[in-house]
Amino acid sequence: MDSLHATNSAAPPIVSLRNIVKRYQRGAQPVPVLSGISFDIAAGEFLALMGPSGSGKSTLLNLIAGIDQPNSGQLIVAGTDIGILNERDLADWRAANIGFIFQFYNLMPVLSALENVELPLLLTSLSGKERRSRAEYALSIVGLADRVEHFPSELSGGQQQRVAIARALVVDPTLIVADEPTGDLDRESAADVLALLRRLNEEMGKTIIMVTHDSRAASHAHAIMHLDKGELHAKEFNSPDAVKL
Amino acid sequence: MHFFKLILRNAFRHKLRMALTLLGLVVAILAFGLLSTVVDAWYAGVEGASTARVITRNANSMVFPMPLTYAQKIRQVDGVRSVAASNWFGGIYKEPKNFFPQFAVDVAYLDMFPEFVINDAEKKAFLRDRQGAVVGRKLAERYGFKLGDTIVLKGTIYPGDWEFVVRAIFDGKDAKTDLSQFMFHWEYLNETMKRTAPRRANQVGLYIIELSNPSLAATISREIDAEFKNSQAETLTETEKAFQLGFVSMIEAVVVAIRVVSFLVIFIILAVMVNTMTMTARERASEYATLKALGFGPRFIATLIFGESLLIACIGGTIGIALTFPCAYVLGKVFGTIFRTFNVSATTVAMQVACVLLVGIVSAFFPSLSAARVKIVDGLRSIG
Numbered sequence: 001m002d003s004l005h006a007t008n009s010a011a012p013p014i015v016s017l018r019n020i021v022k023r024y025q026r027g028a029q030p031v032p033v034l035s036g037i038s039f040d041i042a043a044g045e046f047l048a049l050m051g052p053s054g055s056g057k058s059t060l061l062n063l064i065a066g067i068d069q070p071n072s073g074q075l076i077v078a079g080t081d082i083g084i085l086n087e088r089d090l091a092d093w094r095a096a097n098i099g100f101i102f103q104f105y106n107l108m109p110v111l112s113a114l115e116n117v118e119l120p121l122l123l124t125s126l127s128g129k130e131r132r133s134r135a136e137y138a139l140s141i142v143g144l145a146d147r148v149e150h151f152p153s154e155l156s157g158g159q160q161q162r163v164a165i166a167r168a169l170v171v172d173p174t175l176i177v178a179d180e181p182t183g184d185l186d187r188e189s190a191a192d193v194l195a196l197l198r199r200l201n202e203e204m205g206k207t208i209i210m211v212t213h214d215s216r217a218a219s220h221a222h223a224i225m226h227l228d229k230g231e232l233h234a235k236e237f238n239s240p241d242a243v244k245l
Numbered sequence: 246m247h248f249f250k251l252i253l254r255n256a257f258r259h260k261l262r263m264a265l266t267l268l269g270l271v272v273a274i275l276a277f278g279l280l281s282t283v284v285d286a287w288y289a290g291v292e293g294a295s296t297a298r299v300i301t302r303n304a305n306s307m308v309f310p311m312p313l314t315y316a317q318k319i320r321q322v323d324g325v326r327s328v329a330a331s332n333w334f335g336g337i338y339k340e341p342k343n344f345f346p347q348f349a350v351d352v353a354y355l356d357m358f359p360e361f362v363i364n365d366a367e368k369k370a371f372l373r374d375r376q377g378a379v380v381g382r383k384l385a386e387r388y389g390f391k392l393g394d395t396i397v398l399k400g401t402i403y404p405g406d407w408e409f410v411v412r413a414i415f416d417g418k419d420a421k422t423d424l425s426q427f428m429f430h431w432e433y434l435n436e437t438m439k440r441t442a443p444r445r446a447n448q449v450g451l452y453i454i455e456l457s458n459p460s461l462a463a464t465i466s467r468e469i470d471a472e473f474k475n476s477q478a479e480t481l482t483e484t485e486k487a488f489q490l491g492f493v494s495m496i497e498a499v500v501v502a503i504r505v506v507s508f509l510v511i512f513i514i515l516a517v518m519v520n521t522m523t524m525t526a527r528e529r530a531s532e533y534a535t536l537k538a539l540g541f542g543p544r545f546i547a548t549l550i551f552g553e554s555l556l557i558a559c560i561g562g563t564i565g566i567a568l569t570f571p572c573a574y575v576l577g578k579v580f581g582t583i584f585r586t587f588n589v590s591a592t593t594v595a596m597q598v599a600c601v602l603l604v605g606i607v608s609a610f611f612p613s614l615s616a617a618r619v620k621i622v623d624g625l626r627s628i629g
Binding site for chain 1: 247248250251254255258531532535536537538539540541542543620621622625
């Protein structure tokens with residue numbers, strides 16, 4: 001259990017879960033998904049969550065990201081007990097703290113790359129000029145400065161995922177959550193995306209939690225946590241040389 | 246700007262679907278406008294009625310005439326300024342399908358209708374010529390009548406071939422004036438009847454009465470009818486508006502049916518729009534869930550859907566309303582002189598606008614409610 005808690009005792013963990021329980025209702029029958037999960041994630045950590053299908057890893061990610069709520073337990077993310085927030089406050093909290101990367105990119109097809117990246121900034125008080133400038137910078141970080149006016153349909157899968165990463169990055173979030181970010185990409189694009197995530201973690205100090213079923217993808221992370229049937233098992237730490245292309 | 250971009254671009258995302266939905270809206274709003282205009286045309290006589298005139302007819306039926314001697318007695322009733330005899334002629338111009346209203350009228354008749362704008366010289370020419378006729382501009386243009394033309398009408402109620410000379414062409418003071426009328430001298434009709442059918446002479450179809458004080462219409466009407474109570478031809482005197490409404494009530498079932506159809510058309514397009522917006526919202530469930538995940542609230546999502554629905558409705562509605570005018574013009578030409586006027590009224594346009602807004606708002610209601618309420622995790626899992 002100790003191995004599942006933050007190793008850096010100087011700074012508080014960025015994510016702290018205590019006895020998290022999550023059930024779904026299938027008709028009259030409650031289906032347990034997470035059974036008393038407890039662990040910490042340190043700031044600046046790049047953590048991969050792995051497990052078989054139905055293990056609860058995506059559910060766990062959704063809880064941490066604030067797009068679902070536990071049935072019981074305490075969930076503190078970025079200093080806020082998000083389990084007690086109402087819908088409106090949770091939405092505001094997400095906008096300020098979480099950057100999302102989805103398996104299927106989830107870009108708005110009718111907006112250009114720049115406009116997609118600007119989207120989260122609409123919830124801030126930045127002017128149009130400032131929003132545009134930040135979005136352009138985010139796109140330059142992911143190597144798409146020359147694709148700002150392209151629409152998602154004009155971009156490859158890998159490029160679309162990089163736009164999604166730029167969108168996740170643009171609000172300077174406390175935490176980036178990625179649900180199978182390479183699940184819909186070919187090997188080369190997947191490698192590019194994973195290398196980018198690693199760069200964000202190492203150069204910009206972003207805390208990243210990534211759900212994946214791909215051990216190659218997981219090897220890019222600092223640590224891997226295994227879930228099975230809603231329970232956490234061992235946390236293993238990757239060596240710096242463990243990154244495989 | 247993003248918000249409006251999202252609405253505008255989403256609305257045009259599926260071009261074929263958008264085109265077909267717009268086409269349905271255009272047709273529905275256009276049909277509603279034209280059907281309402283048909284109903285208005287039937288009520289045009291009512292709308293154009295003067296409060297300063299009342300009409301006296303045989304209480305049993307308009308088919309039965311009244312004696313000419315009634316005119317003098319009516320003139321003596323307090324509040325009556327002027328009395329004019331009028332008989333429906335009902336003749337045929339060349340062939341039965343060339344229908345237009347024809348009246349034999351007293352010389353005082355034209356002065357009672359200030360809405361008829363007649364050139365002084367032409368009026369004098371008409372008054373001088375016992376066989377003269379005054380025709381409305383719309384009628385003149387339809388059949389090419391010009392000043393000095395001889396028009397032959399084949400009598401049906403008054404048998405024989407009747408010749409008239411066009412001495413005046415009148416215009417209307419406003420759009421509601423009936424410019425399809427053909428009027429000639431009552432004396433010409435009566436003198437001919439005296440020669441050819443004496444028993445039918447000195448018989449009047451309607452008395453048109455001009456009042457000195459329109460607010461006394463009810464009182465004066467009662468007094469006129471009291472004058473002829475228990476006589477051979479009892480009278481019924483009513484305001485011009487009530488008289489015109491009497492005609493409309495004869496075909497009330499048709500008017501009601503047309504109104505029902507016009508609203509049914511709107512109901513149908515509403516159902517189509519509801520289906521379109523429901524499908525659209527379902528397809529975009531994952532996009533709305535993504536927006537929610539990013540921090541946008543349910544109200545933002547709902548407003549996107551409402552905005553798109555209203556945009557589509559307004560585009561289709563605007564085209565439909567704009568097309569109503571030229572289509573009504575063409576339809577008016579086709580109807581010819583069946584309706585006294587065939588104009589798209591401001592009320593019709595206002596109702597069209599109201600229908601457009603209703604369709605836009607109602608069709609977005611349930612889809613936006615559903616999209617706003619859907620859980621983020623459920624929305625992200627959906628496949629559009």
